[in-house]
Amino acid sequence: MTEPDKRTAIMKAAQQLIAEHGFHGTPTAMIAKQANVGAGTIYRYFENKDELIFAIHAELEEELQAQMHSGYDQGWSLQQRFSHLMDRLLRYLLERPQDFSFLEQFYNSPFGNDLRRDRLLSGGSSCGEDDRLHDVFEAGIREGAIKELPLLLVHALAIGPIVFLIKDVHAGLIKADETLINECIVGCWNAIKV
Amino acid sequence: MTEPDKRTAIMKAAQQLIAEHGFHGTPTAMIAKQANVGAGTIYRYFENKDELIFAIHAELEEELQAQMHSGYDQGWSLQQRFSHLMDRLLRYLLERPQDFSFLEQFYNSPFGNDLRRDRLLSGGSSCGEDDRLHDVFEAGIREGAIKELPLLLVHALAIGPIVFLIKDVHAGLIKADETLINECIVGCWNAIKV
DNA sequence: AACTGCGGACTGAATATTCACTCCGCACAT
DNA sequence: ATGTGCGGAGTGAATATTCAGTCCGCAGTT
Numbered sequence: 001m002t003e004p005d006k007r008t009a010i011m012k013a014a015q016q017l018i019a020e021h022g023f024h025g026t027p028t029a030m031i032a033k034q035a036n037v038g039a040g041t042i043y044r045y046f047e048n049k050d051e052l053i054f055a056i057h058a059e060l061e062e063e064l065q066a067q068m069h070s071g072y073d074q075g076w077s078l079q080q081r082f083s084h085l086m087d088r089l090l091r092y093l094l095e096r097p098q099d100f101s102f103l104e105q106f107y108n109s110p111f112g113n114d115l116r117r118d119r120l121l122s123g124g125s126s127c128g129e130d131d132r133l134h135d136v137f138e139a140g141i142r143e144g145a146i147k148e149l150p151l152l153l154v155h156a157l158a159i160g161p162i163v164f165l166i167k168d169v170h171a172g173l174i175k176a177d178e179t180l181i182n183e184c185i186v187g188c189w190n191a192i193k194v
Numbered sequence: 195m196t197e198p199d200k201r202t203a204i205m206k207a208a209q210q211l212i213a214e215h216g217f218h219g220t221p222t223a224m225i226a227k228q229a230n231v232g233a234g235t236i237y238r239y240f241e242n243k244d245e246l247i248f249a250i251h252a253e254l255e256e257e258l259q260a261q262m263h264s265g266y267d268q269g270w271s272l273q274q275r276f277s278h279l280m281d282r283l284l285r286y287l288l289e290r291p292q293d294f295s296f297l298e299q300f301y302n303s304p305f306g307n308d309l310r311r312d313r314l315l316s317g318g319s320s321c322g323e324d325d326r327l328h329d330v331f332e333a334g335i336r337e338g339a340i341k342e343l344p345l346l347l348v349h350a351l352a353i354g355p356i357v358f359l360i361k362d363v364h365a366g367l368i369k370a371d372e373t374l375i376n377e378c379i380v381g382c383w384n385a386i387k388v
Numbered sequence: 389a390a391c392t393g394c395g396g397a398c399t400g401a402a403t404a405t406t407c408a409c410t411c412c413g414c415a416c417a418t
Numbered sequence: 419a420t421g422t423g424c425g426g427a428g429t430g431a432a433t434a435t436t437c438a439g440t441c442c443g444c445a446g447t448t
């Protein structure tokens with residue numbers, strides 16, 4: 001196994017185990033075992049357990065953005081752009097329960113709160129999903145297609161239902177078919193459109 | 195301090211500390227100290243730490259339902275009933291960040307997952323907020339006022355934004371005034387109305 | 389080609405710490 | 419005296435992190 005492979009193995013193992021058992025339910029010993037690595041090896045690649053968790057979060061967020069942006073065209077109509085981003089987001093998280101579970105746990109923890117505060121101070125987007133979605137919101141408000149509401153409220157109206165729905169699907173309470181996905185996105189649009 | 199007072203003090207201390215530091219960030223010793231109680235006293239009133247957490251959850255959920263139902267009138271129009279329940283829910287959680295934080299942590303943990311599964315099996319509502327809200331959804335669909343969607347999707351469209359918005363407000367990212375509250379509820383209604 | 393010495397990635401048992409929970413004796417009431 | 423509720427030092431298990439050594443591959447020598 002070459003050098004970066006171990007790093008990857010550790011991150012993959014940690015992500016998988018944390019998604020299932022939570023941060024405090026997965027000891028570093030368990031991560032090392034799952035990654036086929038000595039307990040000490042983790043600390044060759046990461047300062048400590050927290051750093052490992054941050055690294056996983058950063059990677060997942062990057063991948064999520066890439067997925068949302070792939071096939072995206074600035075030239076489309078506003079609603080097309082909105083639907084594309086929402087569709088990508090929803091489908092990607094639906095088919096990757098592990099990623100979703102990890103991210104949810106991350107945001108609903110002291111880690112997430114710290115991140116949120118940092119992002120607010122540094123002036124960036126206030127949450128992880130996407131900057132391009134915010135562009136769409138701003139453009140929509142300017143063009144009069146989206147109601148003139150605080151950006152954060154628009155964001156909540158658009159993303160909130162998605163997160164809820166994904167949880168229900170992953171919990172096995174409902175099956176996600178094409179109809180459901182489309183209905184959800186339409187509902188979100190109706191919540192924010194003029 | 196009379197007998198039930200200690201129990202109350204323990205629950206109050208635990209709720210407060212857990213809301214701030216998370217389940218695993220609040221040792222029982224810390225709870226005991228905050229409650230002005232010996233470390234062993236906790237175990238006179240609760241089998242173990244988990245039982246304590248369950249008890250707090252049960253109490254908070256009961257209080258939440260009571261708040262939503264107070265002043266509620268079955269005779270109102272559909273939209274009135276919807277708005278009342280949503281308004282109560284939103285305002286109550288907005289003014290009690292501790293309760294909200296505790297509940298969020300509870301639902302996003304193995305505790306919450308277990309509860310969710312139990313509730314599904316026992317046929318009750320799939321989440322904590324309210325049964326009466328579900329009655330409104332069902333009636334709305336029957337009357338043709340709410341879109342004919344799976345109940346869980348309606349629920350996601352209605353509650354998802356509220357949870358998101360409350361987080362933003364508690365994080366200090368936005369201020370919750372009358373306008374914001376009303377706009378949020380209107381947005382949720384637009385997402386589900388026919 | 390065979391041997392030797394060496395650097396550093398890797399290991400995992402040992403360590404130090406933290407935590408949930410127990411238990412024994414005290415203080416106060418009867 | 420006897421009983422009851424309580425405190426808090428103590429216990430053992432679990433955990434993150436460390437560190438003393440192992441092992442592998444390569445560069446230099448013969």
